Amino acid sequence: MNALALRDAVAEYGTIRVLGPLSLTLAIGEHVALVGKSGAGKSTLLSVMFDHWRDRHPALMPQDLGLVPTLSVFHNVYMGGLSRRRGWYNLVTLVRPFGRDVRVILPLLERLDIADKCWTPVGELSGGERQRVAAARAIHQGGDLLLADEPVSALDGPLAEQLMTALTTAYPTAVLAMHDVELALRFTDRVVGIADGCIALDEPSHRLTAQDLLPLY
């Protein structure tokens, strides 16, 4: 996979420009945090990346998670790999999952500390549990590139760290919008600060402290 580049990207809602023009190159193997205050344009930038790099089949973990509340945790995670199976196989799975898929998905749920909810409908889970299901689905999808919007916003402490570890280990290249700057600095290689839809800061994480990011807020 070659480097991923955006050149003079813009996004508008109606006649109002909310992003760009903005250029950014992402090296393969790089974990990048997008930081900035609410409304700065982080989600918009992630969706521009998703559209622009669609041919790389990025895994997307959207802010609203996009889970199906009536389906079980297992089935929501299984959906990450839907395109790998034939239609009939997916239909049978809806009624009676195959053992080989359970043997793949259950250990993933165990790693994220949510295996006990495997057969629970997602609509009955807490916000933090749902976030871990969405992360498991993104990991189950597999691929080279992850785009995640606030993937650990409903978690804190060890669970947030566990999820950040799982996501950054599963995906060699990732862009993660994050509001927890301490976590962003610890788990990513590079921080891109967004302000008013433009890049206000772009530095390797090891050169930054949380204090350096304060002017973005």
Ligand SMILES: Nc1ncnc2c1ncn2[C@@H]1O[C@H](COP(=O)(O)OP(=O)(O)OP(=O)(O)O)[C@@H](O)[C@H]1O
């Ligand atoms: N559907 C929409 N219609 C019109 N304006 C929108 C829409 N979605 C977002 N915006 C505007 O675009 C700008 C950027 O929003 P965006 O969601 O990208 O910010 P963000 O940095 O992700 O914020 P947050 O941290 O709160 O999620 C904001 O001014 C927002 O009001």
